[in-house]
Amino acid sequence: MSVQAAVAAAEQTHDMKFLGGGTNLVDLMREQIEQPDALVDITGLPLSEIAARTDGGLSIGAGARNTAVAAHPAIRARYPMLSEAILCGASAQIRNMATVGGNLMQRTRCMYFYDQASRCNKRQPGRGCDALEGFTRMHAIVGTSDACIATHPSDMCVALAALDATVRVTGAAGERSIPFTEFHRLPGNTPHLETDLRAGELILSVELPPLDWATTSVYRKVRDRSSYAFALVSVAAAVLVGDGRIEDVRLALGGVGTKPWRAFEAERQLQGARASVDRLRFAIDAELAGARTFAHNHFKIELARRTVVSVLGDLLGLGGGR
Numbered sequence: 516m517s518v519q520a521a522v523a524a525a526e527q528t529h530d531m532k533f534l535g536g537g538t539n540l541v542d543l544m545r546e547q548i549e550q551p552d553a554l555v556d557i558t559g560l561p562l563s564e565i566a567a568r569t570d571g572g573l574s575i576g577a578g579a580r581n582t583a584v585a586a587h588p589a590i591r592a593r594y595p596m597l598s599e600a601i602l603c604g605a606s607a608q609i610r611n612m613a614t615v616g617g618n619l620m621q622r623t624r625c626m627y628f629y630d631q632a633s634r635c636n637k638r639q640p641g642r643g644c645d646a647l648e649g650f651t652r653m654h655a656i657v658g659t660s661d662a663c664i665a666t667h668p669s670d671m672c673v674a675l676a677a678l679d680a681t682v683r684v685t686g687a688a689g690e691r692s693i694p695f696t697e698f699h700r701l702p703g704n705t706p707h708l709e710t711d712l713r714a715g716e717l718i719l720s721v722e723l724p725p726l727d728w729a730t731t732s733v734y735r736k737v738r739d740r741s742s743y744a745f746a747l748v749s750v751a752a753a754v755l756v757g758d759g760r761i762e763d764v765r766l767a768l769g770g771v772g773t774k775p776w777r778a779f780e781a782e783r784q785l786q787g788a789r790a791s792v793d794r795l796r797f798a799i800d801a802e803l804a805g806a807r808t809f810a811h812n813h814f815k816i817e818l819a820r821r822t823v824v825s826v827l828g829d830l831l832g833l834g835g836g837r
């Protein structure tokens with residue numbers, strides 16, 4: 516099968532899903548949360564290459580396995596936060612099966628989403644959200660709405676958001692590129708619509724720009740146990756410093772948002788500022804000023820503050836960063 520044939524097959528079916536690694540989709544089908552009319556197997560498509568771009572960036576095929584991406588010499592050397600994020604993300608067995616495209620498309624692990632007896636607007640639009648008054652320790656504090664407070668589960672996507680990646684897709688109308696920070700949608704009143712993909716569109720690749728100073732980037736994940744657990748808070752960060760001032764910064768958070776959360780306000784507060792622990796605290800406080808907490812997750816504000824200050828403090832060589 517070719518890419519064109521896969522897209523053509525998608526056009527012929529109302530509710531169709533592309534099947535790559537299947538590490539999330541197959542689970543959702545077993546739980547009867549996803550019940551597509553048809554599956555299009557794309558594992559044989561030539562979409563697994565990781566290659567240099569002419570502008571000095573890197574192109575990662577949507578079919579590339581997570582293990583291959585994490586181990587790739589160019590990614591480990593030039594975008595270490597991405598390699599670290601993938602290695603934090605799942606067991607080795609899952610990483611061997613999971614694909615980049617599938618990682619972008621994975622759905623929340625909210626317990627109410629998986630519980631058929633619970634009300635969930637992602638699973639059944641308009642039914643309501645039992646998480647709002649339920650056990651919310653793992654739920655989001657930014658990007659929420661009255662319809663949904665579920666967190667996005669991906670580690671890889673947090674790093675990709677920080678790296679200014681773009682997603683290249685194709686469909687009946689041809690190819691287009693989507694900025695990574697716009698690929699996942701906020702829930703608003705339609706939490707079941709999770710990405711900017713149009714019906715029948717296929718992810719081709721993720722494109723990384725030439726961000727030379729990302730060679731010292733970091734991904735740090737805070738979780739309940741050291742393996743195979745979703746983030747309470749995670750941080751992807753890279754900083755460029757000159758003459759004691761922050762010339763540029765990339766910062767994204769996981770475990771706190773309904774989508775991979777690019778911390779644009781914190782970046783704005785740090786841009787051009789003199790590097791100091793106080794400035795780091797001020798910046799993350801500005802980012803989280805609009806945070807909305809629930810019965811059991813108020814602790815995430817302080818945990819995010821401490822983790823961001825620790826990560827950026829280490830990158831900047833500041834004493835007292837932890």
